[in-house]
Ligand code: CUK
């Protein structure tokens with residue numbers, strides 16, 4: 130490091146003390162290629178206020194769980210949520226409710242360049258002309274991959290109900306790395322990873338993701354049977370978690386809504402609100418009961434292995450017939466339809482691994498199904514599938530989704546009552562058996578208003594800790610400052626550690642999250658920077674920084690290092706197809722650069738040691754400043770390069 134000169138100090142480029150001396154002119158202006166940079170982020174490494182790794186623990190004065198997380202303290206939980214028809218996923222810190230990050234998935238996000246860079250377009254899927262196949266999505270459910278019954282911090286899976294797509298997010302970088310479109314389905318709604326292999330218990334981690342389809346469609350959907358919905362069908366889909374290839378599908382009677390999986394890997398299930406196979410509202414509500422359909426995963430895979438399947442249309446995916454008529458004998462059946470309350474919405478697995486709970490929107494009940502009894506049915510030892518139901522307590526109006534505290538209690542959202550009801554599973558079972566003195570409902574709390582999903586801290590794992598519950602409300606009205614006709618959504622945090630539920634805070638949500646998970650922070654291990662070698666197209670050395678032309682195809686290989694791009698002038702010609710590849714050589718955590726080019730619709734960022742590329746056409750001669758959009762350095766505004774388009 131050169132010494133700070135008096136001249137630099139007088140020029141305001143440097144100050145005569147400690148870390149500030151890093152802002153010397155040579156550091157400011159040099160692009161050394163050696164990779165050491167001294168941007169603003171260097172403050173942190175040089176005695177700045179690094180955040181203490183202290184836990185929030187969020188204890189209010191009385192030693193109770195609260196929501197306040199003091200400045201400099203960290204939240205106890207990551208909250209991963211879907212973003213509804215915004216098409217994204219989100220990360221909040223809980224209990225504070227602070228937004229930490231938005232993860233673009235099915236949407237376009239110019240902040241990071243999602244849908245703009247070639248790499249993100251390749252993940253999202255393109256048409257023959259290179260443009261995006263879809264630019265919209267509708268995410269509902271986000272779930273993490275498991276090991277030993279708890280989150281392993283590897284992946285998040287998220288659905289797109291609109292275009293029938295499944296996406297995977299890497300949890301080390303919190304970026305989507307894969308999106309696939311499921312064949313021959315519509316209204317892909319429920320999604321859940323498995324937690325174990327059904328046959329080999331040594332595979333005690335997620336290898337499959339199950340996907341339910343809500344809407345009946347002609348099979349294949351090529352214009353046939355348009356006037357005869359009775360011929361339409363719904364398929365349950367299994368995707369390989371690692372390869373993200375579709376393994377198999379099962380055709381069912383009725384439809385599918387949400388999905389749950391057993392801890393032993395043997396069963397997956399989906400609640401059905403349309404056992405009627407109805408095509409209009411009245412017919413979808415005509416049956417007295419609907420169902421929860423269970424899938425025997427091992428049997429399905431044995432049939433696939435034995436070649437006992439069909440395919441539909443142009444898809445090569447094996448389709449096993451799970452309709453009742455094709456499965457008359459329980460001992461060989463792949464599906465079991467357990468009757469539950471009318472038009473259910475939601476199926477959730479209890480942390481002890483014993484029960485699935487479905488709630489009926491049009492029935493004031495929750496239905497508790499014992500998995501051991503479903504297994505008995507599949508073994509031919511239970512006459513009626515309905516006998517797998519061990520409780521059906523009346524809990525309130527419009528019950529939707531159920532969460533658990535790991536202490537035997539369930540928490541169900543009541544959409545119509547605008548309440549969360551806490552009820553005890555064992556008491557409900559006792560009551561169902563005939564003990565009319567058993568007090569099932571333990572507590573109720575008002576929420577504001579109309580809750581959809583509710584979820585508890587670690588509640589979808591064996592380590593449900595019974596501390597926090599988040600109510601995802603669909604209407605907020607008077608809870609926040611009005612911001613026009615469209616209001617924010619409310620999420621309300623409830624302390625469930627005691628006998629009585631306590632509302633401890635409201636936080637806002639941009640429309641419109643559905644489901645979420647609350648993950649203990651020690652289970653999430655993120656990267657600090659990227660690895661340059663992970664990018665095949667990385668521009669590694671100043672010698673690699675260049676412009677190459679093949680006909681009218683021009684490749685620009687550029688590097689960034691605060692506060693410079695490696696080439697101050699880049700010349701191209703009108704009518705060129707330009708591919709610009711940018712590698713960020715900064716190594717300091719969080720030292721990100723942007724790259725925007727006026728009138729060319731180019732806008733993306735590169736994080737430390739990351740490489741991204743964009744392709745665009747040069748239509749109009751002129752000078753265009755390539756500039757850094759992401760504040761990176763005292764001389765961030767000066768971080769520019771000239772793109773000269775010659776006529
Ligand atoms: S769904 Cu929206 S509140 Cu898509 Cu899980 Cu129930």
Ligand code: CUA
Nearest residue numbers: 722757759761
């Ligand atoms: Cu580089 Cu701002």
Ligand code: CA
Nearest residue numbers: 402403413414
């Ligand atoms: Ca129904």
